[in-house]
Amino acid sequence: MIIKGFSASxxxxxxKYPGRLDLGLICSTAPAVTAGVFTKSLVKAAPxxxxxxxxxxxxxxxxxxxxxxxxxxxxxxxxxxxxxxxRLAALALGIPEDMVQVASTGVxxxxxxxxxxxxxxxxxxxxxxxxxxxKVAQAIMTTDTVxxxxxxxxxxxxxxxxxxxxxxxxxxxxxxxATMLAFILTDAQIGFPELNACLKAxxxxxxxxxxxxxxxxxxxxxxxxxxxxxxxxxxxxEAPADQQLFRATLEDVMRELALKxxxxxxxxxxxxxxxxxxxxxxxxxxQMARTVANSNLVKTAFFGEDANWGRIIAAMGRCGVRxxxxxxxxxxGDVQIVRNGIxxxxxxxxAATGVLKQKDITVTIDLKDGNAAEEIYTCxxxxxxxxxxxxxxx
Amino acid sequence: MIIKGFSASxxxxxxKYPGRLDLGLICSTAPAVTAGVFTKSLVKAAPxxxxxxxxxxxxxxxxxxxxxxxxxxxxxxxxxxxxxxxRLAALALGIPEDMVQVASTGVxxxxxxxxxxxxxxxxxxxxxxxxxxxKVAQAIMTTDTVxxxxxxxxxxxxxxxxxxxxxxxxxxxxxxxATMLAFILTDAQIGFPELNACLKAxxxxxxxxxxxxxxxxxxxxxxxxxxxxxxxxxxxxEAPADQQLFRATLEDVMRELALKxxxxxxxxxxxxxxxxxxxxxxxxxxQMARTVANSNLVKTAFFGEDANWGRIIAAMGRCGVRxxxxxxxxxxGDVQIVRNGIxxxxxxxxAATGVLKQKDITVTIDLKDGNAAEEIYTCxxxxxxxxxxxxxxx
Numbered sequence: 001m002i003i004k005g006f007s008a009s010x011x012x013x014x015x016k017y018p019g020r021l022d023l024g025l026i027c028s029t030a031p032a033v034t035a036g037v038f039t040k041s042l043v044k045a046a047p048x049x050x051x052x053x054x055x056x057x058x059x060x061x062x063x064x065x066x067x068x069x070x071x072x073x074x075x076x077x078x079x080x081x082x083x084x085x086x087r088l089a090a091l092a093l094g095i096p097e098d099m100v101q102v103a104s105t106g107v108x109x110x111x112x113x114x115x116x117x118x119x120x121x122x123x124x125x126x127x128x129x130x131x132x133x134x135k136v137a138q139a140i141m142t143t144d145t146v147x148x149x150x151x152x153x154x155x156x157x158x159x160x161x162x163x164x165x166x167x168x169x170x171x172x173x174x175x176x177x178a179t180m181l182a183f184i185l186t187d188a189q190i191g192f193p194e195l196n197a198c199l200k201a202x203x204x205x206x207x208x209x210x211x212x213x214x215x216x217x218x219x220x221x222x223x224x225x226x227x228x229x230x231x232x233x234x235x236x237x238e239a240p241a242d243q244q245l246f247r248a249t250l251e252d253v254m255r256e257l258a259l260k261x262x263x264x265x266x267x268x269x270x271x272x273x274x275x276x277x278x279x280x281x282x283x284x285x286x287q288m289a290r291t292v293a294n295s296n297l298v299k300t301a302f303f304g305e306d307a308n309w310g311r312i313i314a315a316m317g318r319c320g321v322r323x324x325x326x327x328x329x330x331x332x333g334d335v336q337i338v339r340n341g342i343x344x345x346x347x348x349x350x351a352a353t354g355v356l357k358q359k360d361i362t363v364t365i366d367l368k369d370g371n372a373a374e375e376i377y378t379c380x381x382x383x384x385x386x387x388x389x390x391x392x393x394x
Numbered sequence: 395m396i397i398k399g400f401s402a403s404x405x406x407x408x409x410k411y412p413g414r415l416d417l418g419l420i421c422s423t424a425p426a427v428t429a430g431v432f433t434k435s436l437v438k439a440a441p442x443x444x445x446x447x448x449x450x451x452x453x454x455x456x457x458x459x460x461x462x463x464x465x466x467x468x469x470x471x472x473x474x475x476x477x478x479x480x481r482l483a484a485l486a487l488g489i490p491e492d493m494v495q496v497a498s499t500g501v502x503x504x505x506x507x508x509x510x511x512x513x514x515x516x517x518x519x520x521x522x523x524x525x526x527x528x529k530v531a532q533a534i535m536t537t538d539t540v541x542x543x544x545x546x547x548x549x550x551x552x553x554x555x556x557x558x559x560x561x562x563x564x565x566x567x568x569x570x571x572a573t574m575l576a577f578i579l580t581d582a583q584i585g586f587p588e589l590n591a592c593l594k595a596x597x598x599x600x601x602x603x604x605x606x607x608x609x610x611x612x613x614x615x616x617x618x619x620x621x622x623x624x625x626x627x628x629x630x631x632e633a634p635a636d637q638q639l640f641r642a643t644l645e646d647v648m649r650e651l652a653l654k655x656x657x658x659x660x661x662x663x664x665x666x667x668x669x670x671x672x673x674x675x676x677x678x679x680x681q682m683a684r685t686v687a688n689s690n691l692v693k694t695a696f697f698g699e700d701a702n703w704g705r706i707i708a709a710m711g712r713c714g715v716r717x718x719x720x721x722x723x724x725x726x727g728d729v730q731i732v733r734n735g736i737x738x739x740x741x742x743x744x745a746a747t748g749v750l751k752q753k754d755i756t757v758t759i760d761l762k763d764g765n766a767a768e769e770i771y772t773c774x775x776x777x778x779x780x781x782x783x784x785x786x787x788x
Contacts (some may be wrong), residue, residue, distance in 0.1 A: 043711030043719045073707055075720065075736045108704025109737045218708050296690070304784030310502025313467055314612050317437030325437045326469065342469045343503045383780045390698025390776075 001151045002130050003162045004187035005029045005229030009127035010135035013120035015113055016068030016106060023117065024136035025124050026063040026183060027093060032227035034060035034101070035196040037203045039220035045072030046082040046112075047102040048219060054098050058192035061099040063183055063223060064089045064117075067140050067168075071104040071112040072218040081112040088117055092125040103181050105142055105168060105219055133185070137166035140181055144168055146264055150256035152249050156242045159232040161188045165253040169261030182207065182222040182257055188246060189228035190235040199224050202251035206258040210377045224250070262377045267384030270302055273362040277373035284321040285374035288365070291319035292376075299381030302361070307352035309337050312363065329366040332356065395545045396524050397558045398581035399423045399623030403521035404529035407514035409507055410462030410500060417511065418530035419518050420457040420577060421487060426621035428454035428495070429590040431597045433614035439466030440476040440506075441496040442613060448492045452586035455493040457577055457617060458483045458511075461534050461562075465498040465506040466612040475506040482511055486519040497575050499536055499562060499613055527579070531560035534575055538562050540658055544650035546643050550636045553626040555582045559647040563655030576601065576616040576651055582640060583622035584629040593618050596645035600652040604771045618644070656771045661778030664696055667756040671767035678715040679768035682759070685713035686770075693775030696755070701746035703731050706757065723760040726750065 006028050013023035036055050038048050054060070064085060071078050086100040093100075104112065137147045152163040167182035190198075203222055233239070235246050263271050274293045279285035292298055295315040301308040309330050316323070330338035333355035337348045355361060399422050407417035430449050432442050448454070458479060465472050480494040487494075498506065531541045546557040561576035584592075597616055627633070629640050657665050668687045673679035686692055689709040695702040703724050710717070724732035727749035731742045749755060 039711075041708065041711035042716065043707050070704070073704060073719070073732075073735055073737070075734070077736075107702075108708060109732075218704075218711060300780050300784045303780065306784070308501075310464070310467060310612075313437050314435065314502060317433075317435035317612060322436065325467070338467075338503075340469070341467055343467070381780060382784075383777050386694050386697065386775060386777045386780055390694045390700070 001153070001162055001164060003133075003164045003185045005227045006185050006187070007128040007130050008132040008136045009124050009129065010132065010139035011120050011124045011127060013066070013116045015066050015116050021135060021139040022066055022068045023120055023124060024065045024139035025089060025128065026133075026136060026185065027128055028061050028225060028227040029229070030227055031059045031061045031099060032225040033058060033190060033192050033195050034223060034225045035192065035199045036101075037199060037222045039218060041218055043073065043218045045070050045104060045219040046074055046078035047071055047104045048221060049079065050082045050086070051101045051103070051221065054101065057098070058196070059099065060101045060225060061095050062089055062093055063101045063103060063225070065103040065136065065140055065181065065183070066117070067105050067142055069104060069106040069110050069112050070108045070219050072108040074109070074111055078112065081114050084114045085112070085117045088121045089125075092121050101223055103219070103221060103223075105140060105181055108218060133164050133166060140166070140168040142168060143266055144264055146260075148257055148260040148264065150253045152253055154245055154249050156188070156232045156235065156245065159230050161186060161230045161232055163249060163253050165257050167257040167261060169264060180207070180220060180261055182254070184222070184224040184250065184253055186224070186226045186250070187228070187230040188226045188235060189230060189232050190226045190246065194236055194243065195224060195226050198247045198250050201247065202254045205251060206254035209375065210258050210262050222254075259377060262379050265379035267382040267387070268379030269382055270380040271360045272302055272378050272380060273375055274365070274378065275362055275373065275375045276365045276367065278367040278369055279372040279374070280370035282372045282374055285372050286376065288316055288319045288321045289374055289376040291315050292363070292365070293378035296381055299378070302356065302380035303382045305353060305356040307332055307337060307349050307356055309343070312365070313338070316365065323367045323369055327368045329368065331364045333358070333362060395547070395556060395558060397527070397556045397579045399621045400579050400581070401522040401524050402526040402530045403518050403523065404526065404533035405514050405518045405521060407460070407510045409460050409510050415529060415533040416460055416462045417514055417518060418459045418533035419483060419522065420527070420530060420579065421522055422455050422619060422621040423623070424621055425453045425455045425493060426619040427452060427584060427586050427589050428617060428619045429586065429593045430495070431593060431616045433612060435612055437467065437612045439464050439498060439613040440468060440472035441465055441498045442615060443473065444476045444480070445495045445497070445615065448495065451492070452590070453493065454495045454619060455489050456483055456487060457495045457497060457619070459497040459530065459534055459575065459577070460511070461499050461536055463498060463500040463504050463506050464502045464613050466502040468503070468505055472506065475508050478508045479506070479511045482515045483519075486515050495617055497613070497615055497617075499534060499575055502612060527558050527560060534560070534562040536562060537660055538658055540654075542651055542654040542658065544647045546647055548639055548643050550582075550626045550629065550639065553624050555580060555624045555626055557643060557647050559651050561651040561655055563658060574601070574614060574655055576648070578616070578618040578644065578647055580618070580620045580644070581622070581624040582620045582629060583624060583626050584620045584640065588630055588637065589618060589620050592641045592644050595641065596648045599645060600648040603769065604652045604656050616648070653771060656773050659773035661776040661781070662773030663776055664774040665754045666696055666772050666774060667769055668759070668772065669756055669767065669769045670759045670761065672761040672763055673766040673768070674764035676766045676768050679766050680770065682710055682713045682715045683768055683770040685709050686757070686759070687772035690775055693772070696750065696774035697776045699747060699750040701726055701731060701743050701750055703737070706759070707732070710759065717761045717763055721762045723762065725758045727752070727756060
C-alpha cells in the first residue's frame with residue numbers, strides 16, 4: 001500500500017551483526033504533523049530525550065531508526081551520537097536537522113557506532129521508495145520472530161486516507177507505556193492537537209493494555225506522522241463524524257500492532273485476554289487484570305495448559321483492590337470454573353483444560369461488585385522465554 | 395536438639411499422594427505464648443482465618459499442619475474442615491480446641507479431606523517425641539528440594555534457651571509477607587507483647603526481604619511459640635541486654651530460614667543479594683531493590699551468567715523512585731561495572747561475568763543521593779522454574 005508522500009528504505013549497516021537489515025529511514029516529502037508517546041521510565045535513552053525535545057514543535061519529516069544498539073545509558077556522548085546521526089540523515093535529505101526523529105533498540109549501555117551510520121547513509125537515502133515500509137519493519141526487529149505491520153484505508157469527504165503502522169516488540173513489554181517501537185504513517189490532513197489527542201487516547205487503550213513480562217524499556221516510543229498528502233478537508237471538531245472515524249481507525253491500527261506484539265511475545269505459545277468485569281471502578285478492574293496478567297505463576301500454568309484458577313485468585317488477592325472473594329466467578333472461555341469463590345468441580349476443570357489447549361484464551365473474572373470492566377492482553381510464559389533472555393547477548 | 399517441653403510427630407496421611415509424610419503435629423506440654431504473622435492477601439485460606447481469630451488470646455499449645463491441600467477458596471465448608479481437624483487434634487491431645495493452630499499448604503480450591511486426618515490422628519499423636527521436629531519439617535515440603543531448619547542456643551541468667559525453626563518455601567515467595575510456612579519454637583519465658591514485637595520486627599527484616607517470583611500465597615504464616623520451659627527470668631524491658639539477645643537470636647533463626655528458602659527457590663541456581671545504597675530514604679532503597687529483584691529480565695540474565703547491567707538500570711528506571719541516572723554506580727561482587735551511569739567497558743564486563751559464575755552474588759547499586767541502604771534477597775530465574783510451575787498439578 002502507498003501512503004501518499006511517504007517513502008522508506010532500510011539497509012544492513014553492520015551496527016551489531018553484519019549482513020542484517022538494521023538501519024531504517026522513513027521520509028515525508030513535506031513536513032508532517034507528528035505526535036509521540038515516550039517511555040515513562042526515569043532512565044530515558046538518548047534518542048528518546050532528543051525526540052521529546054524536538055517534538056515540541058509538533059512537526060517532523062523523517063524517522064531514522066536502528067536496531068542492534070539502544071544508545072541508552074551512554075551519557076553526553078550518547079546524546080551527541082544521536083544528534084550526529086540525525087545530522088547525517090538531515091544533510092543527505094536536505095532538511096533541517098531538528099525535523100529528524102531518531103529511534104534505537106538493542107542492548108543498553110553500548111556506544112552507538114556513528115561511523116556505521118555515516119558509511120551507510122548514501123545507500124540508505126538512495127533506497128528511499130514508496131513501497132519499502134516493510135523493509136523498515138524488518139530492520140527494527142530484535143527478538144521478534146515476525147514482522148509486525150498494519151494497514152487501513154478510510155474515505156473522508158471523498159478523499160482516500162491511508163494508514164500504515166509498524167512495530168517491534170517481543171520482550172520488555174509492559175504498561176506505561178507498552179515497551180516497544182511503533183511508527184504510524186498517514187497521509188491524512190489533521191492538526192497537531194487533534195492528532196496528539198487521538199494518539200494519547202489510542203495508546204491508553206491498546207499498547208498500554210499489553211504486558212509480556214512486567215519489564216519496561218528505556219527506549220519505548222510511538223510516533224505518528226500525518227503529512228496531509230491526501231488533501232482531505234481538515235479533521236477537526238467541525239466534523240465530529242470524520243474525527244471519530246479517524247480516531248477509531250488510528251486506534252484500530254494500534255490495536256492490531258499491539259495484539260501482534262503479544263502474539264509474538266518472547267517464547268509465547270498462547271494469547272491471553274484477562275477480562276475483569278463487575279468491578280466498582282474501571283481503574284480497579286484494570287489494576288486487577290494487570291496483576292493477574294503479570295503473575296509468573298498464572299502465566300506458567302497457561303503454558304502448562306493447567307486450569308489452575310487458584311493462582312488467579314491468589315494474584316487477585318495481592319493486587320491491592322478490595323473485593324469479595326466469596327462472590328467471585330471465573331470462566332475460561334465459555335467454561336465457568338469458579339462460582340462464588342468456590343470450584344465448580346472436576347468436570348468444570350476438565351472442560352476448562354480443553355479451553356486451555358486453544359491458542360487464544362479469554363479469562364473472565366466477575367467480581368459482582370459493580371458495572372466496570374477492563375481487559376489486559378498478555379501471553380503465556382514458556383521455557384523459551386527463559387532461554388531467549390538468558391542467551392540474549394551471547 | 396531438644397526444645398524443652400516441645401514434641402513433634404509426622405505421618406503419611408495420604409492427603410494428596412499416598413506414602414509421603416504430609417501431616418505434622420507440634421505440641422507443647424503447657425500452653426505457650428504464641429505470636430503470628432499472616433498473609434496480607436485479601437484471599438485468606440481457612441486455616442489463616444481460623445488461626446488469626448484464635449491467636450487473639452496470644453496462647454497456643456499445638457500446631458497441626460498438612461501439605462497437599464491449601465484449604466483455600468473452599469468457602470464455609472473449608473472453615474468447617476479447618477475447625478474439624480483442629481478438634482480431632484485437640485481431642486487426641488486432651489487440650490482445648492482453640493489452643494490448636496492449623497496450617498495448610500498445597501493446591502488452592504480443592505476440599506480438605508478431613509477423613510484422612512481422622513484416620514491418621516492416633517498414629518500422629520502416638521508418634522509425638524522431642525526429637526521429631528525434622529519429620530514435621532519434611533512433611534511441610536511441597537516443591538522444596540531440601541528440608542529447611544535452623545537451631546540456636548543462648549544463655550540468659552544462667553539458663554540455656556533453645557530455638558528451633560522450620561520453614562517451607564520454594565515457589566510463591568514475595569514480600570508482605572514472604573509466602574511460606576514457618577514455625578519457630580523456643581523454651582524461653584517471655585511475655586506476649588515482647589514476643590510479638592520481636593516477631594514483627596524480625597519478619598520485616600528477614601522473610602519480607604526475600605522474593606522469588608513476586609507472587610504471594612493465600613496461606614502464608616509464621617508462628618512462634620515460647621513455652622517458658624527453660625525457666626529463665628522473664629525477658630522484658632527490665633533486662634534490655636537479655637531482650638536484645640533474644641530478639642537478635644530470633645531474627646537470626648528467621649534469616650537463616652529465609653535465606654534457605656531463597657537458595658531453594660523453584661529452579662534457582664544462584665542466590666542474589668540486591669543492595670541499594672546512597673538512597674535518600676530506606677523505603678526508596680527497598681522499593682528499588684525489590685523491583686530489580688523481581689524483574690524477570692534481570693533474573694534470566696543471572697541464570698545466563700550475563701553481566702547485563704542495562705536490565706538492572708531499566709528496572710530501576712521504572713521502580714517509581716526518583717534518582718539521578720547519570721550518577722549511578724553498579725558493582726557485581728567487588729567488580730564495578732558502571733560509574734556515573736556509564737559502562738566501565740569490556741574489561742569490567744568480563745570481570746563481572748566471572749563474578750556471575752559464583753553461586754552467591756551481591757549486586758550493589760549506589761545512587762549517591764543520600765545515606766540510606768537496604769537489601770533484598772532473591773534467586774535467578776531458570777528454565778526449571780517454568781518446568782516446575784507448568785507441571786505442578788500434573
